[in-house]
Amino acid sequence: xxxxxxxxxxxxxxxxxxxxxxxxxxxxxxxxxxxxxxxxxxxxxxxxxxxxxxxxxxxxxxxxxxxxxxxxxxxxxxxxxxxxxxxxxxxxxxxxxxxxxxxxxxxxxxxxxxxxxxxxxxxxxxxxxxxxxxxxxxxxxxxxxxxxxxxxxxxxxxxxxxxxxxxxxxxxxxxxxxxxxxxxxxxxxxxxxxxxxxxxxxxxxxxxxxxxxxxxxxxxxxxxxxxxxxxxxxxxxxxxxxxxxxxxxxxxxxxxxxxxxxxxxxxxxxxxxxxxxxxxxxxxxxxxxxxxxxxxxxxxxxxxxxxxxxxxxxxxxxxxxxxxxxxxxxxxxxxxxxxxxxxxxxxxxxxxxxxxxxxxxxxxxxxxxxxxxxxxxxxxxxxxxxxxxxxxxxxxxxxxxxxxxxxxxxxxxxxxxxxxxxxxxxxxxxxxxxxxxxxxxxxxxxxxxxxxxxxxxxxxxxxxxxxxxxxxxxxxxxxxxxxxxxxxxxxxxxxxxxxxxxxxxxxxxxxxxxxxxxxxxxxxxxxxxxxxxxxxxxxxxxxxxxxxxxxxxxxxxxxxxxxxxxxxxxxxxxxxxxxxxxxxxxxxxxxxxxxxxxxxxxxxxxxxxxxxxxxxxxxxxxxxxxxxxxxxxxxxxxxxxxxxxxxxxxxxxxxxxxxxxxxxxxxxxxxxxxxxxxxxxxxxxxxxxxxxxxxxxxxxxxxxxxxxxxxxxxxxxxxxxxxxxxxxxxxxxxxxxxxxxxxxxxxxxxxxxxxxxxxxxxxxxxxxxxxxxxxxxxxxxxxxxx
Amino acid sequence: xxxxxxxxxxxxxxxxxxxxxxxxxxxxxxxxxxxxxxxxxxxxxxxxxxxxxxxxxxxxxxxxxxxxxxxxxxxxxxxxxxxxxxxxxxxxxxxxxxxxxxxxxxxxxxxx
Numbered sequence: 001x002x003x004x005x006x007x008x009x010x011x012x013x014x015x016x017x018x019x020x021x022x023x024x025x026x027x028x029x030x031x032x033x034x035x036x037x038x039x040x041x042x043x044x045x046x047x048x049x050x051x052x053x054x055x056x057x058x059x060x061x062x063x064x065x066x067x068x069x070x071x072x073x074x075x076x077x078x079x080x081x082x083x084x085x086x087x088x089x090x091x092x093x094x095x096x097x098x099x100x101x102x103x104x105x106x107x108x109x110x111x112x113x114x115x116x117x118x119x120x121x122x123x124x125x126x127x128x129x130x131x132x133x134x135x136x137x138x139x140x141x142x143x144x145x146x147x148x149x150x151x152x153x154x155x156x157x158x159x160x161x162x163x164x165x166x167x168x169x170x171x172x173x174x175x176x177x178x179x180x181x182x183x184x185x186x187x188x189x190x191x192x193x194x195x196x197x198x199x200x201x202x203x204x205x206x207x208x209x210x211x212x213x214x215x216x217x218x219x220x221x222x223x224x225x226x227x228x229x230x231x232x233x234x235x236x237x238x239x240x241x242x243x244x245x246x247x248x249x250x251x252x253x254x255x256x257x258x259x260x261x262x263x264x265x266x267x268x269x270x271x272x273x274x275x276x277x278x279x280x281x282x283x284x285x286x287x288x289x290x291x292x293x294x295x296x297x298x299x300x301x302x303x304x305x306x307x308x309x310x311x312x313x314x315x316x317x318x319x320x321x322x323x324x325x326x327x328x329x330x331x332x333x334x335x336x337x338x339x340x341x342x343x344x345x346x347x348x349x350x351x352x353x354x355x356x357x358x359x360x361x362x363x364x365x366x367x368x369x370x371x372x373x374x375x376x377x378x379x380x381x382x383x384x385x386x387x388x389x390x391x392x393x394x395x396x397x398x399x400x401x402x403x404x405x406x407x408x409x410x411x412x413x414x415x416x417x418x419x420x421x422x423x424x425x426x427x428x429x430x431x432x433x434x435x436x437x438x439x440x441x442x443x444x445x446x447x448x449x450x451x452x453x454x455x456x457x458x459x460x461x462x463x464x465x466x467x468x469x470x471x472x473x474x475x476x477x478x479x480x481x482x483x484x485x486x487x488x489x490x491x492x493x494x495x496x497x498x499x500x501x502x503x504x505x506x507x508x509x510x511x512x513x514x515x516x517x518x519x520x521x522x523x524x525x526x527x528x529x530x531x532x533x534x535x536x537x538x539x540x541x542x543x544x545x546x547x548x549x550x551x552x553x554x555x556x557x558x559x560x561x562x563x564x565x566x567x568x569x570x571x572x573x574x575x576x577x578x579x580x581x582x583x584x585x586x587x588x589x590x591x592x593x594x595x596x597x598x599x600x601x602x603x604x605x606x607x608x609x610x611x612x613x614x615x616x617x618x619x620x621x622x623x624x625x626x627x628x629x630x631x632x633x634x635x636x637x638x639x640x641x642x643x644x645x646x647x648x649x650x651x652x653x654x655x656x657x658x659x660x661x662x663x664x665x666x667x668x669x670x671x672x673x674x675x676x677x678x679x680x681x682x683x684x685x686x687x688x689x690x691x692x693x694x695x696x697x698x699x700x701x702x703x704x705x706x707x708x709x710x711x712x713x714x715x716x717x718x719x720x721x722x723x724x725x726x727x728x729x730x731x732x733x734x735x736x737x738x739x740x741x742x743x744x745x746x747x748x749x750x751x752x753x754x755x756x757x758x759x760x761x762x763x764x765x766x767x768x769x770x771x772x773x774x775x776x777x778x779x780x781x782x783x784x785x786x
Numbered sequence: 787x788x789x790x791x792x793x794x795x796x797x798x799x800x801x802x803x804x805x806x807x808x809x810x811x812x813x814x815x816x817x818x819x820x821x822x823x824x825x826x827x828x829x830x831x832x833x834x835x836x837x838x839x840x841x842x843x844x845x846x847x848x849x850x851x852x853x854x855x856x857x858x859x860x861x862x863x864x865x866x867x868x869x870x871x872x873x874x875x876x877x878x879x880x881x882x883x884x885x886x887x888x889x890x891x892x893x894x895x896x897x898x
Binding site: 033035036037038039040043049750 | 808811812813814815817818846847849850851853854857866867868871872873875876879
C-alpha cells in the first residue's frame with residue numbers, strides 16, 4: 001500500500017542501524033547475537049518451521065502448503081478454519097502485520113525513531129484507532145466478529161509458537177498481541193490508501209496560485225474523454241467548478257505523504273459467456289498497489305464445510321478479498337469517489353462556532369513514543385464533523401467515510417460464502433468502505449458490475465451539491481446526514497445502493513479507475529484516473545469480441561498489453577513540429593516515428609518517450625509552479641498533460657512556455673542533450689523493476705530485472721514509485737484459472753517462496769490457480785476436546 | 787594442553803574439540819571462541835593452534851551454510867554480504883579463542 005511505501009523510506013534508516021555489522025553504531029555483541037553462524041537469532045528465525053500439531057480452542061483443522069507456500073486450510077467449523085488462517089498469517093507475515101498496525105496506530109517511531117514522527121502524528125491526529133474500535137464494537141457480537149476473534153487468536157498462537165521473523169531481530173523488539181481491533185485497522189488502512197484524498201484542498205491551492213480559470217483547466221470536473229466504465233451515456237461537456245481559491249499548500253504538502261499514491265489504480269473486466277469460447281463468463285483483475293517485499297497480498301485457499309474460496313487477502317484480514325469461490329469470482333478496482341470532505345469554522349479561543357453555539361473542540365492528549373529520543377505529545381482535536389488537521393495556520397476538519405463503524409469486514413466474509421449473484425449483491429450492500437468498482441460472474445452465467453462503498457450526498461441550502469469545495473462547517477454546510485464519526489452511522493444521507501452506478505449481466509465491462517459514467521444519479525467524485533488504460537482495454541475487448549469469441553489466454557494477453565495511449569496522443573503532435581527541433585534530437589524523432597507505442601523491454605524508442613514525457617511535463621509546469629511557490633504534488637494528471645492545447649488559459653500564466661509545441665521541442669532537445677541516441681538504454685534497462693523490503697537491504701529486496709509497461713499501460717508498472725500490478729488473475733467460470741503474485745507468498749526472506757513468482761510476474765506469465773497439495777498437512781490443529 | 791602431550795592424544799582430542807565447539811556455537815556465539823580455543827589447545831604449536839582456530843571458524847560457517855541449505859532457507863545470492871561478514875566473524879572469533887594456545891605452549895618455530 002502507498003502508506004507502507006512511505007514508511008519504507010523512513011524505516012530504512014533504522015534498519016541500517018539494526019542490521020548490525022552492516023552499519024556503524026551497533027556493538028559487536030548485539031551483532032553476533034543476531035548474525036553469528038549457527039547461533040544467530042536471524043538464522044534461527046529463518047529456519048522456523050511450525051509445529052506439526054497445534055491445539056486449537058475452536059476445533060480441528062489442517063494447514064497444508066503447496067510448492068509456492070500458498071496455504072490450504074480445511075475445517076468443518078468456520079471458527080476453527082479462521083483460527084488456522086490466523087495461524088498461517090502469523091507464521092508467514094507477522095512482521096508485515098505489526099508494521100501495518102504500528103503505522104495506523106502512530107507507533108512506528110517507538111521502534112524506528114523520529115524518522116517516522118510525521119507519519120505517527122498524522123495517524124494519531126486522524127484517530128484511525130478510534131474508528132477501528134467503533135467498527136469492532138459494531139461487529140463483535142455478530143457471526144463475523146466471532147470469526148475475527150478466532151483469527152486473532154490464531155495469529156497470537158503462531159506468534160508464541162514460532163521464532164520471531166527476521167525483521168524483529170533486526171529492529172530488536174517483540175510484537176504485542178494481535179487484536180480484532182488491529183484487523184479492523186487493516187480495513188481502515190486499505191480504505192484510506194484508496195480514498196483518503198485531499199484533492200479539494202489541492203485544487204483550492206492551485207486556484208489561489210493561478211486563478212480559478214486556470215484551476216478549472218488543470219483540474220476539470222470531468223476529463224474530456226468518451227470512455228467511461230459504463231459507456232453510452234451523455235457526452236455533453238459538464239460545467240466545471242473549483243473550490244474557492246485559498247492557500248492550503250502547507251497542509252497539502254504535509255498530508256500528501258499520507259494520501260493515496262497517484263499511481264494507485266487497477267484494471268478489471270468481466271466478459272459474459274456471450275463472448276467467450278466456452279460460453280461461460282471470465283473475470284479478470286489486476287489491482288495496482290505498492291509493490292513491496294513481501295507483497296501486499298497473501299494468497300490462500302480455504303475449504304469450509306459448505307463453501308470453498310481462494311484468492312488473496314491483506315495480511316491481517318482473515319477473508320479472501322479478491323478471488324473466487326465455489327459459485328463465482330470477483331475483482332475490485334478503485335472508483336476514485338469523493339468520500340472525504342473538509343470544513344472550516346469561525347473560531348475563537350479554543351472554540352469553534354457550530355450553528356448558533358460556540359463549542360469547545362473535543363481534545364485528547366496523546367503521547368508518541370520515540371526510540372532513542374524524547375516522547376512527543378500530540379493534542380488530538382475533533383469537531384462534530386471529524387478530526388482537525390492544522391499546519392502553519394491552515395486548518396480544516398475532516399469527514400471521511402472510514403472514520404465511523406463500517407461493515408466491510410462482514411461484507412467480505414459474506415462474499416466468500418455467497419452462493420451466486422444474488423447473495424453476492426446482498427453482501428455488497430454492507431461493503432461500506434472503500435468505494436470500489438466490483439466485477440463479478442457466477443457459474444450460472446450471471447455477470448455484474450456495481451459501485452460499492454458509502455458515497456455522501458451533500459446539500460447546501462437544500463440543494464444537492466458536489467463535494468469539491470471547502471464547506472462552511474459553522475453554517476452546517478455539506479453535512480453528511482446519518483454519519484457519526486467514531487460511532488455507529490445510520491447512513492440515511494448517503495447514496496442508496498440501487499442509485500449507485502451498476503449494471504446486471506453486461507456483455508462486458510472494463511474498469512481502470514476512469515470516470516464511472518457520464519450521467520450518474522448523484523455526484524460520485526472527480527478524482528478519476530486518466531482514461532488511458534480503460535481506453536486500451538475497451539479497444540482490445542471491442543476488437544476481440546468483434547472478431548469472434550475470447551478465452552482466458554486472450555484475457556491474459558490483454559493484461560500484458562503495453563501500448564501507451566499517451567504516446568499515441570502525443571508522439572504525432574511532437575513529430576508535427578519536428579522542423580523546429582535541433583539536429584541533435586532528430587535521430588530521437590526518427591526512432592519515435594518508427595515506434596508502435598509499445599513500452600517493450602527491448603525498445604529504445606520507449607525510453608526516449610518515457611524520458612521525453614517526463615521532460616515535457618516539467619517544461620509545461622515546472623517554472624510556473626516554482627514561481628508560484630506551489631509544489632509538484634499539485635501538477636495536473638497525465639490526461640491534461642497529453643491533451644493541453646495552445647489556447648489553454650495555462651499559457652497565459654507567467655513562467656509557462658509559449659505553447660505545448662515549445663515545451664515539446666525543449667523537452668526532446670533536453671533528452672538529446674542527456675542521451676545521444678546510440679546511448680539510449682533499452683527500455684527494460686531504464687525501467688528496471690525495483691521491489692524492495694521496507695528495510696531496503698540487498699538480502700531482503702527482490703532481485704532487479706528489466707520490465708516493460710508504464711504508468712499508463714494495462715500492464716502497469718510505475719518506475720518512480722514502485723506501483724504496479726499487485727496480483728493478476730484471470731478466472732473463467734468454465735476452464736482453468738491463472739494467477740500470479742509480484743514476488744512470493746512467504747514472508748521469510750530466506751525462503752525460496754519469498755520471491756519464487758517474481759520472474760513469471762515480470763514476464764507476464766501465470767501460475768495455475770489449481771494447485772496440488774501434499775497429503776500430509778504442515779500443521780494439524782486439534783480441538784481442545786480431541 | 788601442554789606441549790608434552792603425545793601427538794596421538796592430540797589427534798584423538800581434536801574431533802572431540804570440534805564437536806564440542808560446534809555444539810556450543812549452535813547455542814551461543816561465544817561457542818565459536820570456545821571451539822577455537824579447544825582446537826587450538828589440541829594443536830602441537832601456537833602457529834598450528836591459530837591455524838586450527840581459523841579452520842574451526844571456517845568449518846562452523848560451512849556447517850551453518852549446510853544447515854540452512856538443508857532447511858531450504860538460503861541465505862541466497864543477495865545475502866553475500868551477510869554471509870561474508872558471518873564468515874569473517876566466525877574466523878576471527880575462533881582464531882581469537884585459539885590464541886589461548888599462546889598461554890600453554892611453544893611456537894611452531896621452537897618445536898622445529
